[in-house]
Amino acid sequence: xxxxxxxxxxxxxxxxxxxxxxxxxxxxxxxxxxxxxxxxxxxxxxxxxxxxxxxxxxxxxxxxxxxxxxxxxxxxxxxxxxxxxxxxxxxxxxxxxxxxxxxxxxxxxxxxxxxxxxxxxxxxxxxxxxxxxxxxxxxxxxxxxxxxxxxxxxxxxxxxxxxxxxxxxxxxxxxxxxxxxxxxxxxxxxxxxxxxxxxxxxxxxxxxxxxxxxxxxxxxxxxxxxxxxxxxxxxxxxxxxxxxxxxxxxxxxxxxxxxxxxxxxxxxxxxxxxxxxxxxxxxxxxxxxxxxxxxxxxxxxxxxxxxxxxxxxxxxxxxxxxxxxxxxxxxxxxxxxxxxxxxxxxxxxxxxxxxxxxxxxxxxxxxxxxxxxxxxxxxxxxxxxxxxxxxxxxxxxxxxxxxxxxxxxxxxxxxxxxxxxxxxxxxxxxxxxxxxxxxxxxxxxxxxxxxxxxxxxxxxxxxxxxxxxxxxxxxxxxxxxxxxxxxxxxxxxxxxxxxxxxxxxxxxxxxxxxxxxx
Ligand code: TNX
Numbered sequence: 001x002x003x004x005x006x007x008x009x010x011x012x013x014x015x016x017x018x019x020x021x022x023x024x025x026x027x028x029x030x031x032x033x034x035x036x037x038x039x040x041x042x043x044x045x046x047x048x049x050x051x052x053x054x055x056x057x058x059x060x061x062x063x064x065x066x067x068x069x070x071x072x073x074x075x076x077x078x079x080x081x082x083x084x085x086x087x088x089x090x091x092x093x094x095x096x097x098x099x100x101x102x103x104x105x106x107x108x109x110x111x112x113x114x115x116x117x118x119x120x121x122x123x124x125x126x127x128x129x130x131x132x133x134x135x136x137x138x139x140x141x142x143x144x145x146x147x148x149x150x151x152x153x154x155x156x157x158x159x160x161x162x163x164x165x166x167x168x169x170x171x172x173x174x175x176x177x178x179x180x181x182x183x184x185x186x187x188x189x190x191x192x193x194x195x196x197x198x199x200x201x202x203x204x205x206x207x208x209x210x211x212x213x214x215x216x217x218x219x220x221x222x223x224x225x226x227x228x229x230x231x232x233x234x235x236x237x238x239x240x241x242x243x244x245x246x247x248x249x250x251x252x253x254x255x256x257x258x259x260x261x262x263x264x265x266x267x268x269x270x271x272x273x274x275x276x277x278x279x280x281x282x283x284x285x286x287x288x289x290x291x292x293x294x295x296x297x298x299x300x301x302x303x304x305x306x307x308x309x310x311x312x313x314x315x316x317x318x319x320x321x322x323x324x325x326x327x328x329x330x331x332x333x334x335x336x337x338x339x340x341x342x343x344x345x346x347x348x349x350x351x352x353x354x355x356x357x358x359x360x361x362x363x364x365x366x367x368x369x370x371x372x373x374x375x376x377x378x379x380x381x382x383x384x385x386x387x388x389x390x391x392x393x394x395x396x397x398x399x400x401x402x403x404x405x406x407x408x409x410x411x412x413x414x415x416x417x418x419x420x421x422x423x424x425x426x427x428x429x430x431x432x433x434x435x436x437x438x439x440x441x442x443x444x445x446x447x448x449x450x451x452x453x454x455x456x457x458x459x460x461x462x463x464x465x466x467x468x469x470x471x472x473x474x475x476x477x478x479x480x481x482x483x484x485x486x487x488x489x490x491x492x493x494x495x496x497x498x499x500x501x502x503x504x505x506x507x508x509x510x511x512x513x514x515x516x517x518x
Contacts, residue, residue, distance in 0.1 A: 025142065029179060029475040034142060040103075040140050041105055041138070043137050044074060049085045050079060059237060060087060060115060063237065068126075071131065072132075087118050091113045099144075102142075103140065110122060116239055128140065148478045152446040154182070155172075156452060158190065158454040159186065162459070166223065172184075175470075181470070183240065188244055188245055191252070191271075193210070194258065198299050200295050211271040212271075212273070243310055246310070248293060249284060253271065253280055255282075257270055262288075264281075264321065277317060283327065284343075285325070309361060311362070314365075316343055330345075336370075340369045344367075347363060348372075360375065365387075377446065380397055381400040381401045391441035394444070399422040399449070400449045400450075400451050409469075409511065415472075417450075452465060467509035467510060468495055468502075469510070
């Protein structure tokens with residue numbers, strides 16, 4: 001018996017008695033309502049997939065047909081059939097990402113009011129398909145009504161500290177989408193490398209994308225605009241929005257290495273190989289800095305249809321602004337109290353420019369320093385106090401702090417990720433006050449992101465950090481309120497049943513697959 005098959009059977013044998021479920025019904029993230037019915041639907045070469053005529057529905061139907069072929073070997077064709085799979089746009093299924101999936105012995109029906117819902121219904125159906133090639137397969141009869149608790153379910157990848165090829169990124173998009181993650185935050189620039197082609201500033205990639213390591217080797221890489229478009233489209237097909245992050249005014253050494261005039265002292269520097277926080281930042285006192293950033297963003301925006309644009313804003317040491325005459329002059333002219341005021345001025349200026357282009361700014365929680373405009377979305381990474389501060393200020397919030405999957409597997413366990421309740425954080429310095437703020441501002445909480453920073457991650461070990469924690473993260477955010485021990489026990493069972501699927505895709509997941517199933 002193959003290792004894959006053995007593990008699959010093991011997964012099922014532990015699953016069945018515990019949940020009283022039919023073979024193969026084990027879904028991550030767990031649907032909000034799942035009812036097992038009698039019998040099963042037989043999928044074979046006679047099966048047809050019927051979809052509405054609009055472009056997105058047809059694209060989703062084609063995706064489903066290809067997924068069935070890849071997983072079972074069965075080639076199902078397009079078209080209506082008495083005994084078929086039907087995708088239906090139905091306004092009665094309420095919720096932007098909501099869907100209904102009904103599998104009966106006669107047919108399979110996926111209904112949703114949007115293409116997003118239809119697509120998630122397809123992803124759930126894929127999890128109901130058994131693994132392995134066969135001329136026909138049985139899909140257990142079920143009735144599922146499903147909708148996510150949080151609208152923003154993201155994973156961030158830092159491609160600056162280490163570079164990841166397009167093939168790696170696309171494989172992750174396949175996996176993230178399979179678990180209904182809908183946001184891919186692409187951290188494209190940082191001190192150690194600029195990774196996106198900007199035609200007007202060719203040195204950003206000819207210089208800024210490369211660094212000389214301590215052993216003398218040249219390390220780097222970047223994505224061309226054509227590649228970026230390809231990835232964004234690949235993600236779109238899979239229900240994932242790509243949010244670009246262009247870091248400013250800090251974490252910009254690679255940009256400064258390419259164009260030293262961006263810095264306050266205008267000195268030539270090299271792309272750094274040192275991790276951490278660097279004092280050499282974009283110069284706020286120089287108008288040329290804003291011209292540069294706007295020109296860069298003018299090329300970035302058309303590549304990303306996303307409503308949101310992330311501008312970083314984290315870890316901005318103010319030393320250089322303190323020592324810079326034009327920065328100090330600007331500070332006095334604007335009537336700003338200190339350098340934090342300058343940071344707030346900088347961020348607000350970029351924000352208003354982005355708003356003029358119809359976009360919404362996202363920044364790390366440091367953009368609250370010196371005062372943030374309430375229209376900005378705050379990504380809270382430093383803890384519950386910052387999360388509370390952002391909520392109380394009136395901003396919408398995405399929580400990242402508890403989900404740093406670059407951290408070691410024993411310091412952030414699968415269980416930690418599963419148990420964290422972003423709407424009721426207990427890690428605050430003044431937990432009581434924060435709890436009240438959290439409760440009062442619940443609608444401003446958009447969701448969360450799991451960031452994979454890459455100082456210690458690279459294409460060879462990243463999957464061991466991402467999986468299986470991303471599955472716990474996806475389950476957490478989709479369900480929203482299942483954090484107790486019974487939910488954890490149930491998740492562990494469902495997780496076991498996912499390993500054969502991850503094996504089939506050759507995912508090099510982390511060692512937590514050895515977790516004991518109680
Ligand atoms: C802090 S989180 C950073 C990153 C690092 C990370 C390492 C954040 C907004 N900034 O630049 O990669 O710590 O864990």
